[in-house]
Amino acid sequence: MSNYIKKLKELNKDSLLEAGGKGANLGILINAGLPVPPGFVVTTSAYDAHLERSGLKERITKRLEKIKGQDINEILEASKDISSWIEEAQMPIEIQKELNIAFDSLYKKMGVGEKMSVSVRSSATAEDLPTASFAGQHETYLGIYGKENVIKHVKKCWASLWSSQAINYRISMNFEHLKVDLAVVVQAMIDSEAAGVMFTANPVNGKRDEILISAGYGLGEAVVSGLITPDSFVLSKKGDIKEKNLGSKEINIKLTKRGIVTEKVPDSKRKSYCLGSNELKQLTKLAELVEKHYGSPQDTEWALSEGKIYLLQARPITTMEAESEDFNILGSEDKIIYQGKKADFGLQSVMEHSAYPHTPLDFACFTHFYQGIYTSFSETGFKMPKEKNIPIERESGCVALSYQAPSISPAIIWKGPKSLINSLFKDTNILWQDFSREANEWIKRMDTAKKNTNDAEKLIKFIKQGMKEYENFVYKRFSLIGMPGGITEYKFNKLIKKAVGKEKFEEVKENLLRALPFRTALQNKEMIKIAQTAAINGKGSQAFEDAIDNFLKEYGDRPSIGAGRMISPSTWSEKPEMINEIIDALLCDTSILDSEESFKKQEEAYKVAKDLVKKGLKCDDYKKFTKVLEKIRNMVIIREESVFYLEKIAGCLHRMALKLGSLLVKKDYINDAEDVFFIFLEELNSVAEGKLNIEEKLNKRKKAFDKVYEAHEKGVHWLVATGSIPVFELKEKIKQDKNDASNSIKGSAASRGVYEGQVCIVRNPSEFKKLKKGDILVSPYTSPIWTPLFKVASAAVTEIGSPTSHAAIVAREYGIPAVVAIDNATSILKDGQRIRVDGTNGVITLL
Structure with missing residues (x-):
């Protein structure tokens, strides 16, 4: 065989330039002894000779110069011209002769008694590469009989190198057009x-x-x-x-x-x-x-x-x-701390609300936080775990959680109804006003105590006291939002179904909970106003700086990452540059900077839904409905507002810990004020008294934490990264629905609607500016700092969460589809990939 034709068995891994990706691969497979049908390749030299002899190279070069960027119409016209030139030109005689000889040889090898059928497949030199796949962009022809037909279809394959999608793909992947050659595989069918x-x-x-x-x-x-x-x-x-x-x-x-x-x-x-x-x-x-x-x-x-x-x-x-990196940081003798055989109902909540890795001092805060929740649960009849959720340090310096969850107990039979009846006689609004006033007074008192204290041991006492009082605030918050929930929700659902029927129930209910002026929505409005200021006056202007300062006065205690229940994350006041990441994302399209536009749409949807219910109910029922609706909407506002106050309390504890850190630095007990977050609460006094040399432990803990955080940044949740969770013997959450195609992934429905578009993976705030108008936001989780992105995105997908999570609430508020609880979504999906997000059924489909 010559340079123009090669048998498949003559090809190997070094044959890419002459046989293209498909041809080289088939040669490798045949020589590996795998069961591959025989055939031959019309090499790239034949393609080059065809263009050279017919004078097409210069014509193609000049034709390509007329294409500007990725203008689809210009690409389509160029494709038609170049493809027709290649097909109409005569294949050089010497190539035709060698092709005929190869075909006869294949016919004899197959030993067929009748006419032989072959496939004629394109094989580009930039095809089937590890970093890019041109598969499906060039033509394949099946069931081809006879030498003349093979010659005709080889030219058709060459022409398919210039299909509009192939030209466009080469532009997007920065491949030079005339440096991508095409071979053709002819193989027995x-x-x-x-x-x-x-x-x-x-x-x-x-x-x-x-x-x-x-x-x-x-x-x-x-x-x-x-x-x-x-x-x-x-x-x-x-x-x-x-x-x-x-x-x-x-x-x-x-x-x-x-x-x-x-x-x-x-x-x-x-x-x-x-x-x-x-x-x-x-x-x-x-x-x-x-x-x-x-x-x-x-x-x-x-x-x-x-x-x-x-x-x-x-x-x-x-x-x-x-191959994923080994994020396992357990020692050879370490055992998994959390020993459940199946996931507790509370575990998903833990992962959702503690979305980022925790330091040793964070774990103390975590313990108090969940103890506050559990105390609230115990009043309704749940059985509390015998042991508290406590952090445990391993030899490696990795700190993991010994997690225990509450469980159902017989006491729920009498405690549950009693708690529910008591709640009916309490006014949630009054209790909420008391909660917010008490939180503000507590923050003011603690900030004053911190300011007036330069004694490390005294400050530690305040921090420990603050942790216990934080637990009490958490208890009050969960008691508050849980009070009227059950009965009110039941009445609400019943009246909606009575008015509009089961089919429209979900959609109408969702719209009735729009246009809510909760804290995160108000914060987002302010963010958009700042972006407007940046668009008009520039980010270096005094007006922009003033807008940022005013924003931080109200929202500066919010954490720069996560949901802010812990105390180690820096606040927005400490890292105002995080707000710049959000502003950059919002400035990607000035059409979204109308802060009133989306709220007006939400108001319209709310009014339409309310009118639908009014038409479907009698006068007395509608009066009942309006009262219940007010309660439900108020509950959502209080739920979000109370999160904001818990973040403010955590922000105060954060400032107290940093003040302690600075005092320990002055005594040369630690090197950096932030090292204080890597000291256990129980160790603080010994460190402050100079009785415990913490330097070696700090180094080990910080190195282990860095490894956990590295895993977190790549989509591995910190609970998993620290080895705190065993492999549960449950059916996988990611599974095919029996009626779905194999390219669908089931999650949890979070916000109704269907949208098809391009994926944008955003793993942390530093990637906010990647998101463009119309993208589908795919992230591990979202928290209040992420809220403005819902103004930019047209749909959202998160790895963790529930229908009541932040992502779900905000997506519904902005009227975009959302699916949550898609494990490993940021690894499965890729930037630019097209998917369909079905927020009504909780399914994403790879397109």
Whole structure:
């Protein structure tokens, strides 16, 4: 064979430039002894010769100069011109002769008694690379008979290098057009009974110990092109079936003597799986061999013919991240502290509201915080855990949580109703006013005490006292928001259903809870005003600085990260640059800077929903409804407002701890004021008295914390990173719904609506400016600092959360779809990937 034609078995890993990604891969697979149908490649030299002899290179270069940026119309016109030139030009005679010889050789090798059918597939030099996949952008032709037809379709493949999507993709990936060559693979066709795709690792949930298979009847084109809903199988690497879903498999693309035909699949076959245990066993073995050979997860195409599986293609899974780093920081003798066999109902709440890694002093705050919640729960009949949630230090310096959750007890039978009856005679508004007034007075008193104290031991006493009083505030807050909830919510739901019916219930209820002037919404309005000031006067102006100063007077105690229940995170007053990240995100599109626009839309939706209920209820029922509605709306406002006050209290404790840190620095007990957060509450007195040399412990704890935080930044929750949670023996949260296609992921519905768009991964505030108008915000969680992003995003997806989490509440307020509790969403999804967010059903779909 010459430079223009190469047999597949002559190719290897160094053949990319002459055979393209597909051709080189097939050569590798054949030489690895894998079951690949034989064939040959029309090399890139043939493509170059075709362009050179016909004088097309200069014409193409000049034609490309007319394209400006990624203007789709200009790209479409250029594509039509260049493609037609390539197809109309005569293939050089010497290439035709060598192609005919190769075809005859393949015919003899196959030993076919009748006319042989081949596939003619494009193989670009920039295709199937580890960092980019051009798969599907260039043409493939199946069921081609005869030498003349092969020549014709080779030219069609060359022309497909200039399809509009290929030109556009090269522009977006910064590939030079004329440096991307195209080879063509001509391969004997397998007349398959079934075929499809196999991922040797699961790209949906990122699990490398799973195999994902999609299969349909006939040729694999129906599966690869998305023409059918295939049967899907999730297997363990040992071949055990972990999950299988029956696809509809409506059509069958068959190979006939006339070429490719499409037929309907009979109902009897559609109701059966197209693969049995023997075929799945072969595919499992094939997955093992392919992945072992390449040393990385592969996206493969395969075909089944007469009981044998053939491998048609293998390429790297470009959506899989590199092997994840080892974030395990437990010692060899360390045991997991939290020993539950299944997840407690409170664990999701812990992960949602403690979304960032905790320092040793944070854990003290955490213990008091949850003790306050538990005291509130105990009054309604819950059984409190025997042991408190306490932090425990391991040899490595890693501090993890010994977490215990409350449980249901028989006492709930009499305590629950009693608590509910008592709540009916208490005025929530009055209690809330008392709570907010008391919180403000406490903060003022503690700030004064801090200011007037330069004695470290005295300040420690104030901090310990403050922690206990914080616990009491938490208790009051949860008692307050839990009081009228049950009965009021029941009445509310019942009256809405009576007015509009079950079908419209969710939508109407959601709209009735819009246009609420809760603290985070008001804060967001102020943020938008600051962005307006920046747009008009510039970020360096006095007007902008004044706007920031006024904002910080009201909201400066909010934490720069997370939900702010702990005391180590810096506040906005300490890190005002965090606000700049938000302003930059808002300035991406000045059309969103109308602070009243979205609120007006919410008000309209609220009024329409209220009118619908009014029309559906009698006069007396509507009077009852308006009273209940006022209570419910007030409850939401109080719930959000009380979070704001708990953050202010935590902010005060943060300032007290930093003052203590500065006093310990003056005594040379620690090197930095922030080191105080890495000292246990119980150790503070010994350190302040000079009885405990803490330096070595601090170094170990800070190094361990850095590793936990590194894991957190890459999407691993701190509870998991510290090894505090075992592998639960439960069904995976990420699972396929039986009626869903294999590219759907189930989470929890958080805000109604459906939106399709591009993913923008935002893991922390430093990435806020990545988000652009119309993007889908995908994040581990959200907290009040993230709220302005909901003005920019058109949908939201979070890894943790619930229908009552921050992301859900704010998404509903801004009327954008949201799905929460999608494990590992920031790892599964990629920036720029298109997905559909169905907030009504709690499903995201990869498009």
